[in-house]
Amino acid sequence: MRTDHLYIAGLAAHLPRLWPLADAVAAGRAGADQALADGWTSVSVADDTPAPELAAEAARLALKRSGLHAEDIRLVLHAGTFHQGPDGWYAAHYVQHHVLGTSAPAIGLDQGCTAMLDAARLAHDHLAHAPERSAVLVAAADNFGTTTIDRFTYAHGFGTGRGSILGDAGCAVLLSATEGPLRIRSLVQSSLSSWERLYRGTEELFPPGPAGGTPIPIGRRMGAYADRVTDRDLRRAMARELTEARTAVARRAIEEAGVTPADITRVTHVFSGHPRYPEGLLRPLGIDPARGMLDLGRTLGHLGACDQFVSLAHLLDTGAVGPGDHVLLTGNGAGISLAAAVVEILERPAW
Template identity: 80%
Template sequence: MKTDHLYIAGLAGHLPRLWPIAEAVAAGRSGAEQARDGGWTSVSVADDTPAPELAAEAARLALKRSGLKAEEVCLVVHAGVYHQGPDGWYAANYVQDQVLGTTAPAIGLNQGCTAMLDAARLAHGHLVHAPQGSAVLVSAADNFGTPTWDRFTYAHGWNTGRASILGDAGCAVLLSATAGPLRIRSLALSSLSSWERLYRGTEDMFPPAAAGGGPRIPLGRRMSAYAEQVEDRDLRLTMARELAEARTAIARQAIDEAGVTSADITRVTHVFSGSPQYVEGLLSPLGIAPERGMLDLGRTVGHLGACDQFLALARLVDTGAVGPGDHVLLVGNGGGISLAAAVVEVLDHPTW
C-alpha cells in the first residue's frame, strides 16, 4: 500500500544494559556457547524492569523529539511478544497514563515480531479520519527475563539459521499525517497462516499457560515436535523456502509501491541476527548488498521481539548513518506467520 501522508514525527529506542556473551559463557549459562558461535557478542538485559516501563521510557523521548503535545495523540497502540504484566491487565493503558495522561483510546496489539509495522498500518487508517494535526503513538517492549523464557535456548531444536537469542528493549514512534523528518512511503503486510501450527507444535491450546507458572517456552522444540508428528523430513526446507519467498515478495511489494528500486535503498532494518548468512539470505534476493543490513547492531543486543526494525531505524537516524534523500527498508516476519515491510524516506535532519 502506498502511503501518501504518513510521517514519523518522533522516534526513539530504549536499551538497558548489555551483557557480554563472554561473561555468559564464563558463568556457564546454557546455550551461551552456541550464541557466541552464532556471532552474538552481547545481549540487552533489563533485569527486573517491567516491559511496559521500557516502552514508556522510549515513548517519553519520542514524544519530546516530536514536538507534539500529549493532547494531539489521538490513539495509543502498544505491542509485545509476551506477557507485559499481570494477566487481566493491559499495558497500553499504562504507557498512555505514564507518558500522555490523556483519555485517547489505548489498544494492545498481539502480533509478535511485526507488531510495530502492523500498528503503523492501523495508525495510517486511523489518521485518515482524525482531526487535522493528530498523531498516533506506537510503542513496543519485552523483558524476556521471566521463568518461562530462556533467552539463549528458546529456539534450540529447530534450525532458525541465526542461532537466535532474545534481548530486552523498548521502542516508540509518533506517527503524523501532516509533518515529520521521516516519511513512510509504503506499507505491505501479509501472512502465511497455514504455518501457525508450526509455532503451536503439538501443545494444547487450552488451558493456556500462565506467564509464570508453566515450563520454559521451547519454541524450537515445538517446531521439531510438529515436524515429527507429520513425519515430514523436509518440513524445515519447505517452510524455510516458502517463508523466504514470501518475505522477499513482501519486501519487493513495499519497494515497488514506494516508487523506488532496490538500488535506492540505503539501509535495511530487519529481525536482528548474529549471523551474516541470515542477513545475506534476506537481502541478496532483493539485489541489496548485505552490508546495508544491521548485522553489527543486532549481534550486540539480541532479537528484541517487535522492536528490531524501528529501534534500528532510530539508531541509523541518531548516528547520522542516513540523511535527507535516503530510503530505509524495514522488513520482518513473526510467529503465525506474519510478514510486513515498509519503505521510509528521510526528508530532513531531525532536530533531535
C-alpha cells in the same frame, strides 16, 4: 499500499545495559557458549525494569523529539511479544497514563515481531479520519528475564544454526498525517496462516498455557511440528514458501514506494547473530547484505517487536542515513506474519 501522508514525527529507543556474551559464558549461563559461537557479542538486559516502563521511557523521548503535545495523540498502540505484567492487566493503558496522562484510547497488539509495522498500518487508517495535527503513539517493549522464557535457549530444538537470543528493549514512534522529518512511503503486510501450528507444535489450544512457571519452549515446539513433516521435499517446499513470501512482501513495499532496490540505503530486519539471515533476506532482492543491521543486532539480541525501529533510530542518531535516503523495514514473526515498509528521510531530524 502506498502511503503518501504518513510521517514519523518522533522516534526513540530505550536500551538497558549490555551483558557481554563472554561474561555470560564465564558465569556458566546455559546456551551462552552457543550464542557466542553463533556471532552474538552481547545482549541487552533490563534486569527488573518492567517491559511497559521500557516502552514508556522510549515514548517519553519520542514525544519530546516530535514537538507534539500529549493532547495531539488520539490513539496509543502498544505491543509486546511476551508477558508484560499481571494476567488480566493491559500494558497499553500503563503507557498511555504514564506518558500522556490523557483519555486517548489505548489498545494492545498481539502480533509478535511484526507488531510495530502492523501498528503503523492501523495508525495510517486512523489518521485518515482524525482531526488535523492528530498523531498516533506506537510503542513496544519486552523484558525476557523471566522464568517463562530463556533468552539464550528459547530457540533450541529446531534444527541447527538458528542463532537467536532475546534482548530487552523499548521503542516508540509518533506517527502523523501532516508533519515529520521522515515519511513512510509504503506499507505491505501478508501472512502464511497455514503455518500457524509451527509456533505451537504439538501443544493443545485448551487449556491455554499459564503465564508463569515452566519455560516456553518455542524451538522445541517448532521442532515437534517439523518432525511431523517427514517428507523432505515438503520441508524444502515449506522453506522455499517462506523465503518467497518474505521476498515478495519486501519487493512490493519497494515497488509501491516508487523506488528500486538500488535506492535502498539500509535495511532494518529481525536481528540475528548469523549472517545467513540478512543474506537470505536481501540477496533475493538484489540488495547487498552489508546494508543490513547484522553488527548492531549482534550487540543487542533479538528485541521482539522492536528490532526494526530500534535500528532506524540507531541509523538516524549515528548519522548513517540522511536526507534523500530510503530505508526498508522488514519483519516476519509467529503466525506467520510478514510485513515491510519503506521510509524516506526528508530532512535530518532536529533531535
